[in-house]
Amino acid sequence: MNIARRKFLTLGAVGAVGLALSVSGCSQRAGTDATATGSGSGAGAAAGGFAAGSLIGVSLPQKTSQNWEDAQRLFPEKLKAAGFESQVQFANSGVAEQQSQISALITRGAKALIIGPIDGSQLGSQLAQAKAAGIPVISYDRMITNSADVNYLVTFQPDKVGELQGQSLLQGLEAKAGHPAPYNVELFAGSPDDNNARIFFEGAMKVLQPKIDDGTLKVPSGQVSFQQAATQGWDPKTAQNRMDSILTANYSGATLDGVLSPNDTIARALITSITNAGKPVPPMTGQDSDPESIKLIKDGVQYSTIDKPTLSQVDASVEIVKQLAAGQKVSVTNGESDNGVTKIPTDFLDPTLVTSANLAEVYGKDPVRGPIATGQG
Ligand code: BGC
Numbered sequence: 001m002n003i004a005r006r007k008f009l010t011l012g013a014v015g016a017v018g019l020a021l022s023v024s025g026c027s028q029r030a031g032t033d034a035t036a037t038g039s040g041s042g043a044g045a046a047a048g049g050f051a052a053g054s055l056i057g058v059s060l061p062q063k064t065s066q067n068w069e070d071a072q073r074l075f076p077e078k079l080k081a082a083g084f085e086s087q088v089q090f091a092n093s094g095v096a097e098q099q100s101q102i103s104a105l106i107t108r109g110a111k112a113l114i115i116g117p118i119d120g121s122q123l124g125s126q127l128a129q130a131k132a133a134g135i136p137v138i139s140y141d142r143m144i145t146n147s148a149d150v151n152y153l154v155t156f157q158p159d160k161v162g163e164l165q166g167q168s169l170l171q172g173l174e175a176k177a178g179h180p181a182p183y184n185v186e187l188f189a190g191s192p193d194d195n196n197a198r199i200f201f202e203g204a205m206k207v208l209q210p211k212i213d214d215g216t217l218k219v220p221s222g223q224v225s226f227q228q229a230a231t232q233g234w235d236p237k238t239a240q241n242r243m244d245s246i247l248t249a250n251y252s253g254a255t256l257d258g259v260l261s262p263n264d265t266i267a268r269a270l271i272t273s274i275t276n277a278g279k280p281v282p283p284m285t286g287q288d289s290d291p292e293s294i295k296l297i298k299d300g301v302q303y304s305t306i307d308k309p310t311l312s313q314v315d316a317s318v319e320i321v322k323q324l325a326a327g328q329k330v331s332v333t334n335g336e337s338d339n340g341v342t343k344i345p346t347d348f349l350d351p352t353l354v355t356s357a358n359l360a361e362v363y364g365k366d367p368v369r370g371p372i373a374t375g376q377g
Contacts, residue, residue: 049327050111057105058088061118064234070310102126119193156308162203168304172283183257189229220250236269243273264293
């Protein structure tokens with residue numbers, strides 16, 4: 001995954017605007033000087049490596065979307081193929097459970113940790129414990145903040161995910177609204193404790209805010225800030241209830257022309273709310289290539305999703321583990337992320353916007369999604 005693009009992504013959780021910066025052409029080859037944290041050595045120290053058959057701990061959040069289900073299946077398979085033992089755990093009851101699961105993985109002798117945090121800001125003491133034990137930490141999909149003890153990040157460029165969502169909402173409005181601007185839209189975001197959620201929203205607003213400012217877009221609810229748009233825990237029911245209230249309060253005599261939804265799970269809940277209110281479903285964005293949403297895109301109900309193949313993200317993480325085990329310098333990163341405390345060598349993967357226009361092309365070879373996309377599922 002070592003592609004030519006250089007990226008630098010800054011923390012999304014603490015600032016107000018414009019935090020996701022891309023510095024293409026940056027001369028320093030980020031990540032190449034990052035080395036493994038071998039047994040007993042400090043962060044950035046020369047790698048000690050670890051043996052075939054070592055335990056790799058994978059700690060994931062609640063299954064708030066299909067991609068986490070896919071990760072549950074793929075991590076054991078891919079780590080096994082690479083010659084490692086694995087333990088994959090989900091913290092279904094929240095942050096405290098994830099903290100104790102990570103501590104337990106350390107105690108059990110994991111040689112590397114792959115962590116998709118629920119709340120990336122609350123793992124500082126567990127990561128300090130990992131560092132003290134010489135265990136490298138790979139932040140998976142979501143950035144771990146508030147800690148210097150994160151060695152790598154593997155993620156689909158979250159700023160680009162948001163920009164693609166914003167662009168597709170505009171495209172959808174132009175193609176489907178059936179009338180000239182202004183268009184009435186409503187905005188939804190993910191969970192405030194997930195660092196990705198703010199970056200997704202800010203990426204989308206980079207595209208949408210100028211259109212709000214010039215009057216092309218109206219937001220009848222007036223709810224335009226991240227705090228107002230956020231959905232705690234990525235909970236679809238919470239988003240659905242908020243949409244119910246927005247429709248009741250603002251749309252008795254107005255048309256809803258489009259919706260920014262941060263992912264497919266929430267998109268489907270919003271579609272339910274709009275349908276229950278007896279209104280036509282307008283262009284609706286999404287994310288994750290959920291099979292159920294691919295069907296809705298095929299049927300013209302949901303407008304778009306963002307494809308972030310879990311297989312690529314798992315493979316990229318396992319590649320780092322393999323290099324760490326071999327005691328090599330990790331060479332598969334292609335940029336850096338600033339988590340507010342340290343710069344994390346990062347493997348940025350490319351997200352793809354999917355609409356009915358490229359559905360078959362994007363999922364053609366996927367054994368689950370392909371048949372849905374081509375109408376045989
Ligand atoms: C992931 C998304 C996912 C969301 C909810 C985010 O951090 O990047 O793909 O939809 O979490 O699970």
